[in-house]
Amino acid sequence: GENVEQHPSTLSVQEGDSAVIKCTYSDSASNYFPWYKQELGKRPQLIIDIRSNVGEKKDQRIAVTLNKTAKHFSLHITETQPEDSAVYFCAASRTGGFKTIFGAGTRLFVKA
């Protein structure tokens, strides 16, 4: 079946450094790739998403890149801050399919 692999499972960076989380998906028909952030004890919330008709999208300190040929997409966080510490989930879905497949999550620690 479809799956999404996410790496690394844990990432620790120094405040101010960049963090990169990578995901690979298996369903070549996937065309929507959201990223969710889940702070401790809270619900997952969308932080950025990208559709298959673009290769990159930025929103302030976060950006997502998509390589459809390789079926890879990545989350980039620059100038990390302690409040970026959370679990991040990548996901993939496709038009006409109601299921969203989530990666296993990356726990990001930003050390002050």
Add this chain to the structure above:
Amino acid sequence: DVKVTQSSRYLVKRTGEKVFLECVQDMDHENMFWYRQDPGLGLRLIYFSYDVKMKEKGDIPEGYSVSREKKERFSLILESASTNQTSMYLCASSSGTAGGETQYFGPGTRLLVL
């Protein structure tokens, strides 16, 4: 602002009990989902519904059933709770009839089955 609420934040039940988890969304979303979240396994889809009275199995439906009698409400039922169903349960909703849209999550219900 989308609001998805779940009936309980914490629940403790005994093995064999029937358990009801309820989810309500106030944004007239067509699609609703139930996930369980376990460390290292991400979010796994139990069931989803794309319309009232419609339901589809997700990846791990065994031991669960669902009910969607009204558009805003989606219930998850554990027919006979077992200890391996101890988990965090998250409800979500999304708009659209074609899929591929943002999901909005509830706060989660942490269920402990003794």
